[in-house]
Amino acid sequence: MQEATIQNNPQQDSRINPDRRVFTMSTAIKSITHSRRKHHRRLDESPDAQRDWYHPRLFVLVVGIMLMSILDAFLTLKLLSGGAIEANPVMAYFLEIGVSAFILSKMLLTGSCIILLTALSSYLFLNRFLIGKLITISFIGYMVLISYELILLSII
Numbered sequence: 001m002q003e004a005t006i007q008n009n010p011q012q013d014s015r016i017n018p019d020r021r022v023f024t025m026s027t028a029i030k031s032i033t034h035s036r037r038k039h040h041r042r043l044d045e046s047p048d049a050q051r052d053w054y055h056p057r058l059f060v061l062v063v064g065i066m067l068m069s070i071l072d073a074f075l076t077l078k079l080l081s082g083g084a085i086e087a088n089p090v091m092a093y094f095l096e097i098g099v100s101a102f103i104l105s106k107m108l109l110t111g112s113c114i115i116l117l118t119a120l121s122s123y124l125f126l127n128r129f130l131i132g133k134l135i136t137i138s139f140i141g142y143m144v145l146i147s148y149e150l151i152l153l154s155i156i
Contacts, residue, residue, distance in 0.1 A: 058121060058132060061139045062114050068142035069110040073103050075149040082156040114138075 076086065077099065086092040094105040114135070121132030 054118065054121065058118060058135065061135050062118055065114055065135070065139050065142055066107075066110065068139075068146055069106060071146055072142065072149065073106050075146065075153065077102075079149060079152055079156065082153075084152065084156070 076091075080086065080095070086095055090109075091102060091106065094102040117131060117135050117138075121130065121135065123131050125131045125134065
């Protein structure tokens with residue numbers, strides 16, 4: 001009798017009501033320290049389903065990219081003081097504003113892109129390869145860039 005009432009009155013169905021969960025700092029900390037969802041819950045679930053656990057290799061790549069981004073900013077400023085010019089028009093714009101704007105924008109742009117790529121790392125890009133591979137490609141790209149900047153510094 002009660003089930004029939006719920007089906008006839010959709011407002012009583014708790015799934016229709018707004019989400020009552022509250023996001024707090026405790027929620028964020030627990031989701032990082034006690035992540036649970038490593039695999040799909042159901043067999044018919046899409047392989048693109050979001051999880052809350054990421055491989056430790058991904059963490060190493062993300063931290064490495066951020067550290068290399070900081071090193072890139074430092075080396076860029078050093079090269080600019082030696083007479084080089086900034087080839088990236090976006091970063092050149094922020095350099096015109098000032099050094100702090102350049103560094104802040106570089107960290108914000110790199111960090112936000114890395115967060116987005118990490119969150120989407122289990123999704124397919126163009127239905128061909130995992131987006132997580134873009135993080136690996138970015139890491140390799142930064143390694144090449146840092147090597148190039150070090151070569152330029154040895155020339156100047």
